[in-house]
Structures are given as structure tokens and as C-alpha cells.
Amino acid sequence: MREKIIISLAGVTGLEPEKIQLEIPENEDFGDYSSNAALSTFENAKLQNPNAKWKNARDLAEEIVSKLEKDSRLKDHIDRIEVAGAGFINFWLTKSDLVRNLKDVVEQREKYGDTNLLKSKRINFEFGQPNTHKLPHIGHLFSYIYGSAMSNILEAAGGQIRRVNYQGDIGLHVAKCLWALRQASTKGGQAGLAYQKVKEGGALTDRVILLQKMYQEGSTAYDSNETTKNEINGLNKKIYEGDSEIVDLWKQTREWSIEYYKKFEERLGIKFDRYYFESEVHSHGKETVEANVDKIFKKSEGALIFEGSKYGLHDRVFVTNYGTPTYEAKDLYLEVLKYKEWPYDLLIITTAHEQNDYFNVIYRALEEVNPELRGKLHHIGFGMVNLKTGKMSSRTGEIIGAVELVNLTIDAVKKLIKEESGLSVEEKNDIAEKVGIGAIKYSFLKNNPLQDTKFDLEESIAKEGNSGPYIQYTYARTQSVRKKSKRVEEFKSINNLTKQQFNDEETAVMRKLVQFQDVIAMSAKMYSPNVLCNYLYDVAKKFNNFYDKHRILDIKSENVEERESISKFRIALTEAAGTVLKNGLNLLGIESSERM
């Protein structure tokens, strides 16, 4: 429909269709679609038609409208067109179009909302990026949640997406951890005993927590004196070289971390097409840098650097004077490897915004080395998530980790489930898991991803109004109606409903549902799932308002025929609203539950 209006407007105004702005007004009193074409072209039009009878943008808008009203292509779809405000042109869809859309929703089911905006553009999307030998923190959780939701949205908008994770399984942080672990195991002591214990067959969680502790000890030791620093740097080099002295311990501990992360991802419902590791790209990365010394890279104080300062950026070290490649050198090959395996039109890497400048430099260096990647590299630096009440973790003594946050939230949700709900323990746990994880995902996604956000643990995210649980709850309501209605299959035969008068609440829901495709497109364009969140919240709110005021089943009316037809329509409306909510939640990576 959007396209039809744009084409028609383009025809009337003589503008390029691409230049026509057609938006969904925030205020629903301004129609289903609104265009500022008259306002934006007024100055220009005045110059070209000095003798025109209109004197202001409003007059011009009136003239445009009178022409649009003659366009037969719009007749079936547009109920009325009005000029408002300074000269906006507002369009209202016909009732029959709204009902037709309802039918589309019910028929297309999980496909409803998909568009071909991106025209099969191949997008490689990297997110997650947890490091081995450490525990995931909230930033990783955000990356997982944002990255997977964003890839889903880009996919729904027609893109071909390759979801990619990249893990730091080699580097100084690993050396720090293994150095401390080896110290502990040779010198005995508590950590040594703990190591022996988990090595033999400890729980996965205990193993990775031990690694986290060892990493922290190693870090402290590294900063405390020069001798230790040199020792750890030496160990780091040995790990890179695959020295037999350390390689077994590295492999074993690495596996622990990787297994742990796989389980965590599974729990979050997040899947990847390919896992990359720093250990598989570092040597090629280093070679690439060395092969381009004096051309693109430069020797400086024993290190190999890229002079970003030549391009208004800053200089960065790619290979250290120890001869070990840095993250920079690894990235230099990683993005090429990704391209070799799956040529992409667009590469997206999302990380916390503290790495914005880093990526400016690295992309520049990449483009210098690989001209074929020019214009294809995109970085999304998301905001930092801060806990409102900087709560400490009980297990590691650090700021609370990703896994603990998930567990705490799920526990909070369990307390919300009513005793009298008649659910079994398994059902309760299942619902708490879905709702708890959904609550975190939604609270991360509902804000602009580029801005820092505060996550309030104490006030509990699960209870908030504009929240994942609210949307899930609304969906559960629709499914409850569906189960109680014996006429689910009749949804598909809603042909002769156009004669009915719709009340305000029904109309509001229908008008909202029509916008789903546009919202997905907007969300994709802006790389911002919050557009979709706000929309779903709106749909849920409109539906709840309708649900509260009107009965869907068992309508009280003397007239049997009328009763049937109203009920039939409302069941369809409920079904359509449920479908849109479910599809939307799916895109956000949130599971919907039929009961809560």
C-alpha cells in the first residue's frame, strides 16, 4: 500500500519516488500514512509556478489532494485524504483494506511481516565475542541479544544473514590465566587443590569460575612487578607458538570455556553459522602485516604499527615488539577469511562503543590491504549497560556476570507466578525461563542501542509495564481465547465482514497491525530493534484496551446472526494480534508462552 501511495504522490507532484517521504504519524488522528510533500516542495514549486493560485503550502497540499482523489489506483484502498496542519497530507485506509490485512495476517502466519527491502543482500553479522578463560559479562550478554535480534530483523527485511561469533581464545588474557593456574598447581595451596579437583571431573561451571579467578590473579601479578610481567609475556609467546610446554593445558582449559559458552548460547536461544577463533587467524594476520611493512605498516620502537594518524585517526600497534600479533592483526585476516568463505556485500561487527575508534582504524587498514572490501565494512558500537545498583556477584566477587543476571531474573519471575495457577513444577520452570530471559532481552532491546543504558536489577525488570512479560502476557491472553473458541479454523473465511461497523478499539488494533512490515523495515534501516519493541508494546496496549472493553466469545445479544458475526470477527482480530505479537517477539529472540 505504501508503494501505491508513493507512486501516486510522485505522479502528482512530479518528484522522484525515492524523494517522497511517507511516514506513519505518531498521532493516529493524523491518518494511517502522512506525507510532507507539499511542505518540502513548496518553495521550489513557488519558483516554478509564479502565477499559481496557491499562496502557501496548505493551498498546494489541497491541490495535490484534489488530484490524488482522481487516482483510481488509490480508490479501493484509501478511504479519505485530508490536508492538516501547515500542509501535511494525511491518508486513511479503507475499512475493507484493514480487514483484508487481517486476513493476510491470519493466512501468512509466521511469514507475515517479511519484506524484500534488502533484496537478498548478503550480510555477515558478527556478535557475541566472549573470550575463553573468562566469564561472560553484561556487555557480552548485550552483544548476544542485540546481535541476534538485529540479524533476525535484517533477515525478515529480506537480507541473507550469516551469523558469526568470534572468540578470543589466545592472547595476553589467556597467558595471565594459565600462568596463575600453573603457579597454583605446582605450588599447591587452595587454588592448586581446586584445580586438581575440577580437572578430574568438576562441574563445568566450577571449571570456568576457576579460570576466571586465575585470570584475575594473573592480571594482578602482571601489573605488580616487571619479572612476572616478562614471564607472562614469555608464556604468551609460547602459547602463540604452540609450545608443548603449555599447549595441552591451553587446549584443555579452552575446551571448558567453549563448552560453557555453547550451553549458555543454547539457553539464550542464540545460534551461529560459524565460530571463529583468534587462534585460527593470528598467524595469517601477522604474516599480512609483515608482508606489508614499509607499504602500509611501519616499524616503530620494535613494533609494527599502522599510522592511522595519516588519515585523521590514530596509530595502532599490530604486532608487538615481542613478535606477538595484537587483536588488530587478527582482525586484519579475520575479515578476509570471512569474505573468502562467504563473500558478503556488507560486514557488520557489533561491539561496545568503547571500540569505535579502534574499528575506524582497523577498517581503514583493512581497506588499504584489501581494496575489494572498501565500502563493505560497518561497525555498530552499542552503549554500555550499567547496573543501576552496582551489585557484586556472590561467586566471583566481581560486578555481577551475565549468567548470574539471567538466573536472578528467572528467580524473580518464579515468585510472580501465582500459586493457584494450577501449573506443574515443570511448566512453572519452563515459563519462568522463557519470561525471565524474555524480560532481559526486551529490557536491553527497548532502548536505542547506541546509547548507554541502566539496568535496574532491584526494581525488577519483570514487573515493568513496557516490558517483555507484558507483551508475552498479552500473547498468552490471545492464545487463551483461541483455545476456548471452537471456531479457530473459521478465521480463514472472514470474507463478508466489511459491512460491519467497527468500534474504536477494534479499529485501533486493525490500524496498528497494518504497520508491521513498515516497522520491520524501519527497524532494519536504523539497526535498531527498539523501533520494533515500541511497536509491539503499542499493539499489545491497543489489544488489551480492546480486550478489556469488549467480549470476544459469548457475546450478549438478542440477534443470533449479529452475535455470530461479531464474535467471528473478533476471534479473527485476536488471532491476528496474537500472530503479530508472536512474530515480533520471535524477531527479538523472545520465546512466547501460551500460558503465564
Place this chain on the structure above:
RNA sequence: GGUCCCGUAGCUCAACGGAUAGAGCAGAGGUUUCCUAAACCUCAGAUGAAGGUUCAAUUCCUUCCGGGAUCACCA
């Protein structure tokens, strides 16, 4: 200090350069013989400051004030 980002109601956040700046939480009040009250409805409350560009500025530009990120061998 250089570069980049942010400043909207008591708190947490919306607003593709557009119309009367929207929500949620917290606060005050109301709604259940009826499909899930984790719901619905009502009230009160805000653009850091000053200029400029524009038919139109929370949004773009300049300056100031306040906060954050980053700036060589970590990732």
C-alpha cells in the same frame, strides 16, 4: 589536551528535520457476578544555557556548562 558520543518529567527511556514532545516506573484516584487483574481507565509532571540555519529544530550548525568513551605494544 586531541577526537567521538551523550544531556528530554523525581527515576528509566521514546520521538525517520515536522503537527498538541510520547511511554513505563514511582505518586494520586477509579475498574473484576464476564474470555488470564502480570490487565484496563483517569489525573499531575520535562527538551542543560545562549545564539544561528529552516515554512518547521529535542533533532542540523556555533559557543558555553555538565557527564561518558577513546588516544601504541590489552581485547
